[in-house]
Amino acid sequence: MSTRPPSSTLNGLYAITDSQLLPDDRTLLTACESALSEGIALLQYRDKSADTARRWRQGDALAALCERHAVPLIVNDDLELALRLQQRWGDIVGLHVGQDDVSLATARQRLGDRAIVGATCHDSPVLARQAAESGASYLAFGRFFASRTKPEAAPASLSILEEVAHLGLPRVAIGGIDARTAPEARQAGAELLAVVHAVFGRPDIARAVRELKLQMGDGASPNTRIGRHSVIDQR
Ligand SMILES: Cc1ncc(COP(=O)(O)OP(=O)(O)O)c(N)n1
Ligand SMILES: Cc1nc(C(=O)O)sc1CCOP(=O)(O)O
Numbered sequence: 001m002s003t004r005p006p007s008s009t010l011n012g013l014y015a016i017t018d019s020q021l022l023p024d025d026r027t028l029l030t031a032c033e034s035a036l037s038e039g040i041a042l043l044q045y046r047d048k049s050a051d052t053a054r055r056w057r058q059g060d061a062l063a064a065l066c067e068r069h070a071v072p073l074i075v076n077d078d079l080e081l082a083l084r085l086q087q088r089w090g091d092i093v094g095l096h097v098g099q100d101d102v103s104l105a106t107a108r109q110r111l112g113d114r115a116i117v118g119a120t121c122h123d124s125p126v127l128a129r130q131a132a133e134s135g136a137s138y139l140a141f142g143r144f145f146a147s148r149t150k151p152e153a154a155p156a157s158l159s160i161l162e163e164v165a166h167l168g169l170p171r172v173a174i175g176g177i178d179a180r181t182a183p184e185a186r187q188a189g190a191e192l193l194a195v196v197h198a199v200f201g202r203p204d205i206a207r208a209v210r211e212l213k214l215q216m217g218d219g220a221s222p223n224t225r226i227g228r229h230s231v232i233d234q235r
């Protein structure tokens, strides 16, 4: 029997860090504090460097910040980091995996039923179904618009969001989401809008989050469930 959450349990703005935009610990933590203070649904720590020590240090500091704001911290790619952080911070820590990363089934098995584990599905209903069957907490699709962070990502059509609605999982739209494109992505069905540049590339991060949430309309306030069972502070 499936224990997947109803699609209403993850909803709002999903901010993703970038190690070029936020190159040192202080910049990273100050920027994330600003975003968290404005009310985001999820924060993803995305660091593509090979610096394991930095990732542990920054991941640990971000988990402490996220716990204070009762917002889940999703680690990109790195299952070992997510496991290590989960040991210390519990199910506030989750993982996002792409098609070239550790398998979703392995991630789910190692992180347990309660952790948020999300999957990249590009523009494929087949990948979406497989991810749903392997225990994904949410399904991510994109890129929908021109992306400054990942211009080489394959384009996707917003119609995929409606096509996978029957799977009953929260749908994430990613790639070129900003205050101008957010309403379109939202109307196409995305419960979560994942954003790098339009949050962390802006000089005033709190203002950027406010503007995005305004454009997202109803339901953009955090309503977050950890993993597949427990609900945390809704603020
Ligand atoms: C929410 C969300 N959606 C998609 C991605 C992309 O994941 P992936 O395809 O593994 O690419 P990288 O981010 O690892 O370059 C994501 N990170 N988050
Ligand atoms: C990390 C990532 N993944 C994508 C995908 O299409 O899978 S697009 C992307 C970058 C999103 O950054 P921005 O909000 O600056 O466009």
Ligand SMILES: [Mg+2]
Binding pocket: 076, 077, 096, 097, 098, 099, 101
């Ligand atoms: Mg990846």
